[in-house]
Amino acid sequence: MEPFYTTDVLVIGGGLAGERAAIEAAASGHKATILSLVPPRRSHSCAAQGGMQASLGNCVKASGDNANWHFLDTVRGSDWGADQEVARMFAEEARVAVREMAYWGVPWTRATPGKNSYFIKGERVEIDEPEDKAGMIMHRDFGGTAKWRACYASAGTGHSVLYAVDAEVSRLGIEVRDRMEALSLIYDGDRCWGAVARCLRTGELTVFAAKATIIATGGYGRIYGKYTTNATINEGTGAMLALNTGKVPLGNMEAIQFHPTGLWPSGILITEGCRGDGGYLVDKDNHRFVAELEPEKQELASRDVVSRHMMQRIKDGKGADSKFGPHIWLDLRHLGEQHLKTKLREIWEICRDFAGIDPVKEMIPVRPFQHYSMGGVRVDKDGHAYNMRGLFAAGEAACWDMHGFNRLGGNSLAETVVAGRIVGQRVAQFVDGETLDVSTALTEAFKKEQEARIADWMSRKAEGPSVYDIRDAMGEIMIDKVGIFRTASELEEAVVGIKDLLEQVKTAGLHNSKPGVNPELTFALRLEAMLKLALITAKGALERQESRGAHSRVDFPQRDDKNWLKRTLARWPVGASEPVLSYEPVGMLDLPPGERGYGHATRIPLEQSVEDYNASVAEAQKAAGKQDTVEPMGSQIQWGAWEQADTKAASS
Amino acid sequence: MAENIKTARILKFDIFRYNPAEPDKPPYMQRFEIEEAPYMSLFLALNQIREEQDSSLQFDFVCRSAVCGSCGMMVNGRPALGCQTLTADLPEVIALHPLPTFALIGDLSVDTGRWFRGMVDRVNGWIERETEFDRASIEAPMDNETADKIYEADRCIECGCCVAGCAVANVRPDFLGATGLNRIARFMMDPRDQRSEQSWFEVVSDAEGVFGCIGMMACDDVCPKDLPLLEVYSYVRRKAVASLFSSGEDHPARREAEKA
Numbered sequence: 001m002e003p004f005y006t007t008d009v010l011v012i013g014g015g016l017a018g019e020r021a022a023i024e025a026a027a028s029g030h031k032a033t034i035l036s037l038v039p040p041r042r043s044h045s046c047a048a049q050g051g052m053q054a055s056l057g058n059c060v061k062a063s064g065d066n067a068n069w070h071f072l073d074t075v076r077g078s079d080w081g082a083d084q085e086v087a088r089m090f091a092e093e094a095r096v097a098v099r100e101m102a103y104w105g106v107p108w109t110r111a112t113p114g115k116n117s118y119f120i121k122g123e124r125v126e127i128d129e130p131e132d133k134a135g136m137i138m139h140r141d142f143g144g145t146a147k148w149r150a151c152y153a154s155a156g157t158g159h160s161v162l163y164a165v166d167a168e169v170s171r172l173g174i175e176v177r178d179r180m181e182a183l184s185l186i187y188d189g190d191r192c193w194g195a196v197a198r199c200l201r202t203g204e205l206t207v208f209a210a211k212a213t214i215i216a217t218g219g220y221g222r223i224y225g226k227y228t229t230n231a232t233i234n235e236g237t238g239a240m241l242a243l244n245t246g247k248v249p250l251g252n253m254e255a256i257q258f259h260p261t262g263l264w265p266s267g268i269l270i271t272e273g274c275r276g277d278g279g280y281l282v283d284k285d286n287h288r289f290v291a292e293l294e295p296e297k298q299e300l301a302s303r304d305v306v307s308r309h310m311m312q313r314i315k316d317g318k319g320a321d322s323k324f325g326p327h328i329w330l331d332l333r334h335l336g337e338q339h340l341k342t343k344l345r346e347i348w349e350i351c352r353d354f355a356g357i358d359p360v361k362e363m364i365p366v367r368p369f370q371h372y373s374m375g376g377v378r379v380d381k382d383g384h385a386y387n388m389r390g391l392f393a394a395g396e397a398a399c400w401d402m403h404g405f406n407r408l409g410g411n412s413l414a415e416t417v418v419a420g421r422i423v424g425q426r427v428a429q430f431v432d433g434e435t436l437d438v439s440t441a442l443t444e445a446f447k448k449e450q451e452a453r454i455a456d457w458m459s460r461k462a463e464g465p466s467v468y469d470i471r472d473a474m475g476e477i478m479i480d481k482v483g484i485f486r487t488a489s490e491l492e493e494a495v496v497g498i499k500d501l502l503e504q505v506k507t508a509g510l511h512n513s514k515p516g517v518n519p520e521l522t523f524a525l526r527l528e529a530m531l532k533l534a535l536i537t538a539k540g541a542l543e544r545q546e547s548r549g550a551h552s553r554v555d556f557p558q559r560d561d562k563n564w565l566k567r568t569l570a571r572w573p574v575g576a577s578e579p580v581l582s583y584e585p586v587g588m589l590d591l592p593p594g595e596r597g598y599g600h601a602t603r604i605p606l607e608q609s610v611e612d613y614n615a616s617v618a619e620a621q622k623a624a625g626k627q628d629t630v631e632p633m634g635s636q637i638q639w640g641a642w643e644q645a646d647t648k649a650a651s652s
Numbered sequence: 653m654a655e656n657i658k659t660a661r662i663l664k665f666d667i668f669r670y671n672p673a674e675p676d677k678p679p680y681m682q683r684f685e686i687e688e689a690p691y692m693s694l695f696l697a698l699n700q701i702r703e704e705q706d707s708s709l710q711f712d713f714v715c716r717s718a719v720c721g722s723c724g725m726m727v728n729g730r731p732a733l734g735c736q737t738l739t740a741d742l743p744e745v746i747a748l749h750p751l752p753t754f755a756l757i758g759d760l761s762v763d764t765g766r767w768f769r770g771m772v773d774r775v776n777g778w779i780e781r782e783t784e785f786d787r788a789s790i791e792a793p794m795d796n797e798t799a800d801k802i803y804e805a806d807r808c809i810e811c812g813c814c815v816a817g818c819a820v821a822n823v824r825p826d827f828l829g830a831t832g833l834n835r836i837a838r839f840m841m842d843p844r845d846q847r848s849e850q851s852w853f854e855v856v857s858d859a860e861g862v863f864g865c866i867g868m869m870a871c872d873d874v875c876p877k878d879l880p881l882l883e884v885y886s887y888v889r890r891k892a893v894a895s896l897f898s899s900g901e902d903h904p905a906r907r908e909a910e911k912a
């Protein structure tokens with residue numbers, strides 16, 4: 001392969017966000033090039049089954065839905081951690097984005113008029129769907145929303161949407177370099193000019209020089225080792241590209257979502273549906289401990305609560321043992337064969353295929369797992385990174401930030417295509433006025449740096465712990481001490497533990513020095529950055545002395561709007577041994593901070609007036625590195641429009 | 653299954669090894685032994701081998717839940733997804749080879765990605781239409797039965813197992829294979845696609861398309877997603893023959909169909 005390649009827009013990441021952004025750039029006449037660790041259709045986006053939120057209001061349980069409702073649910077879900085202007089842009093554009101996907105071929109499940117039968121809170125309910133919505137995109141119910149809003153394509157939403165978007169990439173003839181891993185950005189002061197990438201077929205390095213670069217590398221759940229529902233490739237290589245510049249901050253890395261039931265030990269997601277239908281969680285003594293601890297909601301208490309009880313049980317030595325470590329049992333046997341093989345067919349199949357278990361006769365080993373990363377590369381509403389012109393980010397890799405401290409199910413797939421559209425347009429506009437003004441001396445220097453890193457690893461023979469041992473130790477620390485429920489003392493231990501692992505990496509070596517792509521080297525090149533992300537997550541969680549959304553501090557159980565209505569920003573100055581944390585206001589507030597209606601009962605209110613808070617945002621964010629956006633801050637907010645959504649109807 | 657493993661078996665993996673970066677080392681089979689564990693899939697087993705015994709071993713897993721299509725490999729001579737294959741269902745000696753018909757990247761890793769992008773480009777595997785999306789318009793209605801039918805065909809995860817198991821694909825590198833025919837069927841049945849019968853005919857009519865298939869249905873047996881490849885084949889063939897008659901073109905397949 002050629003060692004030097006030029007393009008207008010370099011998109012790092014071939015998942016939904018990256019491909020959708022590339023299409024936007026290409027459609028405006030620019031040359032776009034996509035890099036991906038794997039063929040794009042194998043990106044993690046393909047694993048999302050449930051659905052994609054858009055307020056089309058196409059069935060009875062969705063009637064009256066609109067962007068105001070969607071905005072409200074998203075901001076509440078975020079526990080007010082979201083940037084509300086971005087949440088508004090998202091809620092409006094999601095409707096367009098989902099319809100565009102229909103245009104591109106997604107076989108969305110459609111509304112069927114007449115009697116439809118649904119399961120609502122475990123009961124069969126019949127609803128007459130109206131004639132006038134016949135054949136429109138259908139919705140299903142997801143947690144945390146006032147209306148049925150999730151659009152879905154049978155049980156394979158992510159798959160079908162990714163295939164439709166990738167088909168569009170092919171139609172437009174956009175070049176995709178798969179098995180190509182970006183190792184480092186190329187930048188000149190505060191201007192990004194592309195990336196150095198390593199071919200995962202041959203191990204060769206290539207310079208990709210570009211007028212604009214987009215990071216769309218997805219989540220980084222693998223900093224939790226094997227304790228994640230994420231794919232094996234979600235190792236935070238994108239966040240690290242930004243972090244290693246020393247300038248670009250990562251936002252809210254402590255905001256991590258967990259899911260109580262991943263299949264043990266593989267971490268494959270077992271949906272909530274099985275508990276919704278009456279499944280039990282039992283410990284090694286066959287005791288239904290969750291039902292005992294939560295007499296009212298039993299196994300259906302919120303995700304966070306159920307996960308905490310499960311982890312506590314395991315800590316108390318009451319988990320069931322297995323070769324891979326202790327776990328909890330999910331018991332569905334009493335639901336009966338008929339039910340399991342029809343209504344819960346997918347779960348039945350997962351158990352059969354990946355655990356060799358027949359849930360009709362046997363219990364299922366489960367445990368809480370990391371599931372989603374709300375944090376990521378901090379960008380403004382145009383998707384432009386802080387402190388670095390020409391660098392953008394979109395999708396799960398970005399902290400744009402519509403999810404704040406908790407993302408709603410179905411909102412992340414929607415984010416990928418919405419952000420892809422919006423950020424892609426902004427990138428296209430940015431590129432319009434730019435020429436590729438980068439010297440080969442600069443690109444060569446960045447390439448040499450990577451060559452040196454590789455040579456260094458290749459020269460180090462493994463004596464102490466292997467790179468895999470270090471990874472496993474990191475995973476144990478993260479799930480144990482930076483998990484679902486957090487305390488100062490455990491977080492402090494985590495910080496110490498991860499720092500120690502960072503020291504170990506310096507002397508770790510490889511067990512083989514084979515030429516070519518060398519999978520051990522490939523992983524070793526990622527490990528230090530994974531530890532840095534882990535450390536930032538732990539530190540951010542330690543410093544944030546409140547509970548907000550998915551961040552639950554046992555020692556600070558209240559949400560604290562007085563002191564913590566702000567976003568954590570983490571940078572890692574070049575050569576430093578620790579990250580630097582700072583804070584900025586979350587963004588302008590349209591919906592004033594209030595109760596979510598679930599989760600934490602109490603909070604410490606904002607002392608300032610909303611007006612004063614809002615007046616401080618622009619300057620504070622600018623000081624944190626935010627660039628000038630194409631349109632001024634606040635221009636997309638529809639002040640007070642959320643009041644048009646009837647809050648009473650929502651709670652009924 | 654836990655009860656079959658009262659005393660854990662020692663599994664013997666015979667794995668095909670070849671690293672293209674070491675061209676003078678010919679391919680060979682290497683044996684690894686590991687103790688079987690409950691719920692052990694080839695995903696867990698191969699990672700354990702790489703992390704404990706030979707860190708240079710190449711293979712591909714992404715989702716480890718049979719949705720991404722990365723991990724097709726020959727398991728005791730049969731194409732299968734590694735992540736979906738449990739050791740409990742296999743004998744003690746397990747031979748693993750890379751999928752044939754695809755370019756080899758190294759050991760068990762093959763280049764299915766380029767093959768599939770090539771296939772999509774050849775059959776124009778997207779919604780062909782004259783117009784562009786209008787952001788102000790609402791979606792065109794579609795009945796749910798049609799949506800379900802399209803989804804059924806859309807489910808292919810591009811793992812390549814059907815191609816690897818196909819006698820024709822093994823000798824004709826350009827043959828579209830069952831997955832290619834399935835992709836064509838997916839767009840043929842989609843009312844949003846505006847291609848004419850004639851233009852479809854051009855895609856499927858040569859020996860690399862539907863008339864190259866000998867209909868033995870090895871593909872149908874090995875598809876890990878249980879796609880109805882037999883139905884797909886008959887559907888595409890029917891359509892192709894129909895457009896052949898309407899075009900009046902002389903074609904060996906037409907003569908054959910007329911004889912029948």
Ligand SMILES: Cc1cc2nc3c(=O)[nH]c(=O)nc-3n(C[C@H](O)[C@H](O)[C@H](O)COP(=O)(O)OP(=O)(O)OC[C@H]3O[C@@H](n4cnc5c(N)ncnc54)[C@H](O)[C@@H]3O)c2cc1C
Nearest residue numbers: 013014015016017037045050051182218395396410412413
């Ligand atoms: C099991 C599961 C189920 C889910 N279900 C739902 C759901 O029902 N609804 C919903 O809304 N959300 C769901 N989510 C979340 C959602 O799927 C993801 O947030 C979303 O798909 C992320 O898309 P993305 O484009 O940002 O990243 P990804 O799809 O992860 O793509 C990342 C891309 O970046 C590439 N890449 C990474 N690093 C590099 C590098 N260094 N160089 C080059 N390329 C690189 C990868 O190859 C890949 O192509 C689910 C998540 C999980 C784990």
Ligand code: SF4
Nearest residue numbers: 818865866868869871
């Ligand atoms: S029927 Fe036989 S020849 Fe035709 S695609 Fe399937 S395996 Fe190949």
Ligand code: SF4
Nearest residue numbers: 808809811812814875
């Ligand atoms: S048709 Fe089946 S076997 Fe063939 S590529 Fe698709 S999923 Fe794999």
Ligand code: FES
Nearest residue numbers: 714716720721735
């Ligand atoms: S790893 Fe995704 S299909 Fe096997």
